[in-house]
Amino acid sequence: MQGDEDERLDRAFLALADPVRRGIVARLSRGPATVNELAEPHAISLQAVSRHIQVLEQAGLVTRTRDAQRRPVHLAPEALERLTAWIDRYRLVHERRFRSLDGLLAEDPTQEDPR
Template sequence: MLLDPSADDRLDRAFMALADPVRRGIIARLSRGPATVNELAEPFQITKQAVSKHIQVLEQAGLVTRTRDAQRRPVHLAPAQLEALTAWIDRFRLIHEQQFRSLDALLATTSGTDAAPAEAGATADPARKAERS
């Protein structure tokens, strides 16, 4: 089960875990501090068992951790995985932004007449020849 989850696998679980409004609500609540299953279940119209399953999903995704406190199992936010997600997204967001800028510069130097209406790169794309990575 938890032997060696690849980086892809970890991202899969984390993104999937956030692709549900209940689980995002749980994350939002936990950002204010730890909470028990019952407390987390209260805002939603589903059974406690369903919430427990959601928490399991979040835990397997590395987004929360559970501790012990008598009968209670307080759930805590684990921000490290959230950081990993923003890191992944921002990586490609920034690459794209840079590509866009350099393409923009290229168009500015070659065409000279008009700067092309925002729909850049549809056919004349300098990055297209790179393949078979």
């Protein structure tokens, strides 16, 4: 199943590579919004915003629901949690390495070993 997870990560990171899509995700972090609301800060057509939302949907980062005549877009927090977990795994490895390096650099080579 690692291949499926890798593919999901690839789609999500590819979707987030675009600044408009990152802006949409940032806006949705404050709550659901319609396509019109998501389009407001961008100088692009509603059709273009809809295509960006489709990319985010295919990446599993957002969902759409039906509320009477409205079709609000919602952030999929579990997808963002997967991305964060993946990033954290590598961040923690590097933090341990830096702490180890800091420890080595903090040792004063001019002092005698107390043993």
